[in-house]
Amino acid sequence: MGDSWAGALLEVRGVRVGKGGVRLLHGVDAVAEPHSWTAVVGPNGAGKTTLLRCIAGLQRHTGAVLLDGRPVMSLSARERAQEIGYAPQVPVLPEAVTVAEYVLLGRTPYRPLLVGPRREDRRVVADALERLDLTSLAGRTLRTLSGGERQRAVLARALAQQPRTLLLDEPTASLDLGHAQTVLELVDGLRRETGLTVVTTLHDLVLAAQYADQLVLLGAGRVAAAGRPQDVLTAETLAQHYGARAEVIADATGVRVHPLRPNLIRGLQ
Amino acid sequence: MTVLDGDRRRRTVAVAAAAALLVGAVLLAVGVGAVRLAPGRVVATLLDQTGLHVGTPLDGVQAEILMQLRLPRVLLVALVGGVLAVAGATYQGVFRNPLADPYLLGAAAGAGLGATLVIAYSPHHTGPISTVPAAAFVGALAGVGLAYLLGTLAGRAGGGGAGTLLLAGIAVTSFLAAVQTFVQQAHADDLLTVYSWLLGQLGDASWSQLGLVLPYAGVAVAVLLGSMRALDVLAVGDEEAATLGLRPQRVRFVVIVAASLATAAAVAVSGLIGFVGLVVPHIVRRLAGGSYRTVVPVSLLGGAAFLVIADLVARTVVAPGELPIGVVTAFVGAPFFAALLRTGGASS
DSSP states (O other): OOSSOOOOOEEEEEEEEEETTEEEEEEEEEEEOTTOEEEEEOSTTSSHHHHHHHHHTOSOOEEEEEETTEEGGGSOHHHHHHHEEEEOSSOOOOTTSBHHHHHHGGGGGGSOTTSOOOHHHHHHHHHHHHHTTOGGGTTSBGGGOOHHHHHHHHHHHHHHTOOSEEEEESTTTTOOHHHHHHHHHHHHHHHHHHOOEEEEEOSOHHHHHHHOSEEEEEETTEEEEEEOHHHHOOHHHIIIIIOOOEEEEEETTEEEEEEOOOOHHHHHO | OHHHHHHHHHHHHHHHHHHHHHHHHHHHHHHOSSSOOOHHHHHHHHHHHHTOOOSOOOOHHHHHIIIIIIHHHHHHHHHHHHHHHHHHHHHHHHHTOTTOOTTTTTHHHHHHHHHHHHHHHOTTSSSSSOSHHHHHHHHHHHHHHHHHHHHHHHHHHSOOSHHHHHHHHHHHHHHHHHHHHHHHHHTGGGHHHHHHHHHOOOTTOOHHHHHHHHHHHHHHHHHHHHTHHHHHHHTTOHHHHHHTTOOHHHHHHHHHHHHHHHHHHHHHHHOOOOSHHHHHHHHHHHHHOSOHHHHHHHHHHHHHHHHHHHHHHHHHTTTTSOOOHHHHHHHHHHHHHHHHHHHOOSOO
16 A cells, blocks of 8 residues: 555536436536545435446546546546546455455556566555455455455455545445444545545445545435535435434434334324 | 465466376377377477487388378367367456357357358369368358447447347357258258368368468467456456456457457367367366466366367277267267366366
8 A cells, every 4th residue: 555645636526427318417516525535325216326436437427527636537447447446336256266366456457467466566465455354364265255354355456456536335235233334444444544535325324424524415316415424414304315204413422313213103093 | 475476376387287288188199090109209200300319200101190190180189179268268258157158259150151151052162172161260250240240239229248249149140050051951962061060070180271270379369368367357347347447348359359260260170169168168267266367378278188189089989980079079078067067166
């Protein structure tokens, strides 16, 4: 990992996406400050994954995504891969490949494809494995890993790209609470150590509020609210955008969301 | 990084073992036939050609048999086997499909149709300069080209990538095979010729045939060997590969062109030999691991050895007659693969 204080300024300006006649994003504007953690939240189908994919350069869109002022789409695929590490919600894991070789794939943007890994590549891979506590698993094939270990392997691969921006699509989706916390703590630790700018989609609002500096709430392809967790997560926004009944308590320990059961008796009247 | 070093060491061992197997198979195969040639003297003769004078080389008729009959045939078989296996391995890589083989995108159907058309309609398909190989070569390339075109056009409309190409290949294969069947039933007396060509025949192998195939095969194999690392990256899917800086469509295009060129050249001289391109890469994966940096070179060497042995069996099991080599590969390949499936082990 770079010893320098990494972290790009990420700007999303007026991003629109239409697919098959359906508009998925209607002019999204957002800013992620360097070294910050932005959590994109919202109900299912709001466009969270689409937005992340636009930033990663995987989704055609109008509008601009800027990294330190440079349009992401103006970079070559290789340059983009050196700037942005992306972990999709459901990564494809080749079963028979070892963890070390899989993480080595993260070095692809740094070396010509006809040449084997050099010392620098090995060092970065070893470092990424260590940060994610995978050194003892380095020789195991991906097939033999648990869900949490696989998630860490995917993160290690993204880290091996030495990006300045990390995009994670639902990094805790298939994990139990304990593993989810482990992964998020790891990401936060990395952010503090290396200065990465982190953008995640998270469907768990409480976890999002605990880890992110900034929440961007998407509703039906638009930014409904953006700002500090306690400002974005209110009973009103939850009712309006999630159709959920909840009580939100913000205090010194953070923001807590307490779902309230609908009044059963009212349904019987 | 010790784990990566360990991987590399294992890879080197696998390649060396496959190379040794190939050399052994070739020496065995050139010695076997109506006239037995002692391996020691065979080696001496071969070294003699390079200027090293060790031991007693063969002389007279035996030397002629070795140099003019056995050696070119065995080398041609090795080349065809290696090419088909490496084309199959790289096709499996770019389509991320373990059932892919070099004939996938219409190469077999195109070659078959080309050969059938010439056999049925051209009066010159027999004789010293047969046009069948050329027709098969062109047909194979045309089949793949058609599938690629169809797949790319369909991809623009919606969806795209490997899956669409696969479907296009199936469509083209079905269509060309139907045309071939139509022509065949209209020229029933040519059926036998067509069928025997399809099953694979290397009876008239010669240095000139080897010389014809080698340029195409050589260039294509070099390109495919160069694509190994890209195939490892592609294994995580088009999208993730793109985020790693790769251009999946471009890699797929290059691999398809190279693999098809090599396959077409092989098919032109040998007919349609099945199983090699499908089974050998899987055997390699089970025995040596799933990384394409291993699978590609070891499939090349292993496929060559495999076909040399298959040809040896084809020449000896019903001696003095010869079984079509495609029959042998099916008999050998299928049970071997089934056995591997049962025992598990590293798989793709």
